[in-house]
Amino acid sequence: MSDNKIEELTLEQLMGERFGRYSKSIIQERALPDIRDGLKPVQRRILFAMNKDGNTYDKGFRKSAKSVGNVMGNFHPHGDSSIYEALVRLSQDWKLLEPLIEMHGNNGSMDGDPPAAMRYTEARLSKIAGLMLRDINKDTVEMTLNFDDTEKEPTVLPARIPNLFVNGATGISAGYATEIPPHNLRELIKALIFLMQHPDASLDDLMQYVPGPDFPTGGIIQGTDGIRKAYETGRGRVILRAKTTIDELRGGRRQITVTEIPYEVNKAQLVKRINDLRLNKKVEGIAEARDETDRSGLRLAIELKRNADAKGILNYLLKNTDLQINYNFNMVAIDDQRPMRIGLKHYLESYLAFQQEIITRRTRFDLNKAKTRLHIVEGLIKALSILDQVIKTIRSSKNRKDATNNLVAEYQFTQPQAEAIVALQLYRLTNTDVTDLQDEQKRLNDAIAEYEKILNDKNELNRVLVRELKTIDKAFGSDRRTQIEKHVQKLTVDTKVTVPDEEVVVLVSHAGYIKRSSLRSFNASSLDDNGLREDDYPLLIQSASTLSHLFMFTNLGHVIYRPIHELADTKWKETGEHISQSIGLADNEQIISALILDHLDVPGTVIISTSDGQVKQTTISDLNPGTRYKSRASVFMKLKNDQAQVLNVQYYEPKDENTSLTAISKQGYGLRFDVAEVPVQGTRTAGVRAINLKDDDELTNLVLTNDQDNLAIITQRGAFKEMAASELELGRRARRGVLVLHKLKKNPHEVVDFIAYSPEFHGALEVITNRPEFQDILVDDHHLGTIKSNGTFVIDTDTQGVPVTLRKKITAVDDKETDPNESTEDTPQHGSKRETLDIN
Incomplete structure (x- = not known):
């Protein structure tokens, strides 16, 4: 070999040049249709070869293998399987609005079944395919030599019907893809005639005749704005949904009947998906989904259980199955030897x-x-x-x-x-x-x-x-099959459709563990056998519906939301899921309070208090979760400084005019004032002053109180005191208040925590120390003291640790029917900063 035949090229040059040639080949000669006849080369060669052989609609069927062999041997030097697949698609009336091939035998199905082998099927050109080839012998199109220069083939067919839009096209090539939906032949012809008579017609004028695609499988298109954008730019998106009805059955039951499904959706997989949702209990109320399609037409029956929410279930299925899909226009075709994105008027x-x-x-x-x-x-x-x-x-x-x-x-x-x-x-x-x-x-x-x-x-x-x-x-010409609706219907799915309404027991722990357990599991275990570590304890144990809502509030002013049905479903003896598995909390952040609501549209507020003496009311609607609630907490209280912390969050609904708020500071100053003095504010506000604190003082708690309630106080030295709330006269907020402890010069008592309880309450209170140790106190063992007394010692701080929390002892699951403004012997007090809160 002489040197002048060796060419030195860089790898980049070589690959660029070779791939460029390859790309041009598959763009022009394989994957994209021609704008004139709407056919890819393999389709054009199939139609031309069958017409040349006289395999037309007015003659008998011939073996598909013969047609495939003629195409492969004379015009298309590629694999027989790709030719046969193209031939089969041209015959499928659920993919093409006007099939160009008639076929005897199994040519596939909407269930995704493969066609029979080409040796078993027979094919011929359809009558309308004759229009694609009419006048081809009258020098109407350019002819070119085939791959071996033995025959001539057309570069394009005469295409007396606007086939590109009638039958649509789909394909992927190098750097380009196309997705052109089928359209109604009659509408296109009317638009063509109008455009011929009015060359300056606007897109809106043409859309009077071609309002949108017309799919062979029918269905409903929603979103005319998306259609217009697609017809203007070649790209757009619409919603395509099945045609459904809700039918009444005997016995008061109902059935969702599907008679048309979206274009190119696999029917068998659709039915399987619906049944999977039913079996996996993702949706409630479906008894059975079955395919009743027969010779009379497509029909899917989704039978519902008695009293099921048919509209809600249908919305869920539209949202979560291929009963509704997004259809994306990407109308690319070969125009003058190059790929172009085309609009309606351009075409x-x-x-x-x-x-x-x-x-x-x-x-x-x-x-x-x-x-x-x-x-x-x-x-x-x-x-x-x-x-x-x-x-x-x-x-x-x-x-x-x-x-x-x-x-x-x-x-x-x-x-x-x-x-x-x-x-x-x-x-x-x-x-x-x-x-x-x-x-x-x-x-x-x-x-x-x-x-x-x-x-x-x-x-x-x-x-x-x-x-x-x-x-x-x-x-x-034929009538339109696909219905067009102007606006996209927003699908809202009621939780009742996706979640069975079951009674469960919810636990939220001080260390951040949360879970729900079935009543069966709960009743089979003791209350204390809850799977928590020895140094952890529950903040909330409450029965609730799986349709209810849980709010968890942290000491740094963040609220975490969870629907009850999304909580980890575990046995009562298991620990459950830690909140850090989904939401990250700061090192010094912990859950201090939890609240379960049956509905998010309740009329009440939450009263929030902080250690620096601030208080505010915030409506439940302001706490409603955002779309990212699963991975991030929301702010419900703005803290004024880094040292401040949220102390308590209480649900409040004004049912009793005698309800007030009681605040007691660390140094023993107590103040009681009307709830109405606390304004309702948004989540990102710091509230107003509840009590006027000294510089070295801080608030220990602020609780809802009735006039007849008693107060229980615990100090850092382990002293416990009970007193009547009425000892604190009702005054105005933002005052210093009066002392509720006797001041000692040496080692004075400091209030750690306090709660309010009804005189009818005769159960036990629980003191939790910093070790932690748990000490029960029976209220009946102590008499009411005066406002200036320091109570009696109940905790040995040297051996048990320093008290940090006082609360009602949880001795039974809190029934969700309990009124939050009434305290009972077996349910935690509504005003405690670490207890169950309930609204019903």
């Missing part, structure tokens, strides 16, 4: 220009043929008028060629005329034949005049095109 204009070219070329072909024939007819008529001389000349000639030359020389016939005369058969030399020739001459002259008129007058050409389009519409 219609391109198709009209192509059809005008087809008619022009066809007319020119017919004109030349008519002129050629007229020339021959005129020669025959002249020959018959001098028949004796012509016969004499021919008889005196040596041979056929000599006779032809003699006729040209003696009578001024042209060479073609002379050849026609020599080839004339004797029986044609009758008077009848002369008359026929004269009639034919007249017809040819009329046809030539008509052809020349079409070629010279664009309006006449358009009249021909309009006439032919109307004929096609009359023969093949």
